[in-house]
Amino acid sequence: AQRVTQPEKLLSVFKGAPVELKCNYSYSGSPELFWYVQYSRQRLQLLLRHISRESIKGFTADLNKGETSFHLKKPFAQEEDSAMYYCALLYGNNRLAFGKGNQVVVIP
Amino acid sequence: DAGITQSPRHKVTETGTPVTLRCHQTENHRYMYWYRQDPGHGLRLIHYSYGVKDTDKGEVSDGYSVSRSKTEDFLLTLESATSSQTSVYFCAISESRAGATNEKLFFGSGTQLSVL
Numbered sequence: 001a002q003r004v005t006q007p008e009k010l011l012s013v014f015k016g017a018p019v020e021l022k023c024n025y026s027y028s029g030s031p032e033l034f035w036y037v038q039y040s041r042q043r044l045q046l047l048l049r050h051i052s053r054e055s056i057k058g059f060t061a062d063l064n065k066g067e068t069s070f071h072l073k074k075p076f077a078q079e080e081d082s083a084m085y086y087c088a089l090l091y092g093n094n095r096l097a098f099g100k101g102n103q104v105v106v107i108p
Numbered sequence: 109d110a111g112i113t114q115s116p117r118h119k120v121t122e123t124g125t126p127v128t129l130r131c132h133q134t135e136n137h138r139y140m141y142w143y144r145q146d147p148g149h150g151l152r153l154i155h156y157s158y159g160v161k162d163t164d165k166g167e168v169s170d171g172y173s174v175s176r177s178k179t180e181d182f183l184l185t186l187e188s189a190t191s192s193q194t195s196v197y198f199c200a201i202s203e204s205r206a207g208a209t210n211e212k213l214f215f216g217s218g219t220q221l222s223v224l
Contacts, residue, residue, distance in 0.1 A: 009148075034212075044151075044198065044215040086150060093158060094139055094202065095166065096213060100150035 002027045002091040006099035013077045014107045021072040021102045023061075023087030032090040033070040035061055036098070039083045047072075047085070057081070077106045111135050114199050114216040122224055127186040129219050131199030133179075139202040140182040141213070142166075142174065144195040151198065157182055189223040196220050 003026040013019045025031055035047040048056045050063040050070060061072045070087060087099040111134030121127050131140060141156040143166075153166030155174040163174050171193060173185045186193055199216040 006150075036213075043217055044200075046212040049212070093164065094204075095141075095153060095156060097153070097167075098143075098151035100148060 002089055002097050004087050004089050004097050004099035006087055006102050008102055009100070010103045010105070012105045012107060015079055016076050019074050019077045019081065019104065019106075021085050021087070021104070023070045023072065023099060025068050025070065025087075025089050027068075027089055027091060029091065031063065031065070031068075031070075033061075033063055034088040034090070034096070035059070035070075035072050036086045036088055037083050038086070039080075044086070077104075079106050079108055082106045112199060112201055112214055112216040114197075114219050116219060117217065118220045120222045120224065121189050123190060124188050127189050127221065127223075129184045129197055129199075129221070131182045131184070131216060133182075133201050135201060135203070135214070136179060137201040137203045137214075138179075139204075140176065141200040141202075142172075142182070142184045143198045143200065144168065145198060145218070146195050154184065154197075189221075191223050194221060194223045 005024045007022055034049045036044050037047040038044045059074045061070050063070050082105050085102045088096045113132045115130045139158055142154040143151045145151050152168045154168055154172050155166050157163045157176040175183045197219045200213040202213050
């Protein structure tokens with residue numbers, strides 16, 4: 001069965017410090033992975049997807065099939081990065097499995 | 109924001125009563141989903157639909173049923189609400205494959221349900 005694991009619940013970082021959110025997955029098929037973000041009082045929205053190999057708002061994530069990981073990174077955290085972050089895996093008939101989420105708090 | 113409306117936004121009900129949550133979209137997207145969000149559990153898929161009258165179970169479907177009689181509406185029903193169903197419920201839509209290059213899930217604002 002598919003599974004997405006995000007080990008830390010709460011991550012506090014100082015503004016300007018690097019931030020890394022860990023995501024590991026378990027899936028028998030070819031993985032397609034995403035990061036979704038939920039800012040305060042806003043809807044959950046797509047941040048980035050591995051297939052696009054893009055950088056959004058300074059965040060990047062690289063799919064490592066050997067380590068079954070898709071960690072999210074940003075070299076210099078900003079206050080507006082404070083949010084809830086979810087890693088997600090596409091499986092089956094167009095379904096997404098989400099991890100438990102990481103609450104990121106950026107301290108000014 | 110994509111045209112997704114969830115109703116009601118908030119509801120308080122008693123154990124044992126039936127509850128129906130509605131998700132309405134104006135995007136004509138094929139796929140619709142119901143998730144619940146709980147602390148420590150993240151988002152978990154309840155049911156989803158891949159077309160009118162085509163639905164399937166997610167990972168936490170027990171105690172829930174759904175119906176999709178037309179493209180724009182996806183209803184989630186709790187036949188007999190229990191306290192364990194107190195949660196925030198999110199509807200999401202997708203036009204085609206959620207993993208396709210230009211495809212993604214669009215989420216509604218959520219429904220806060222409290223079962224007393």
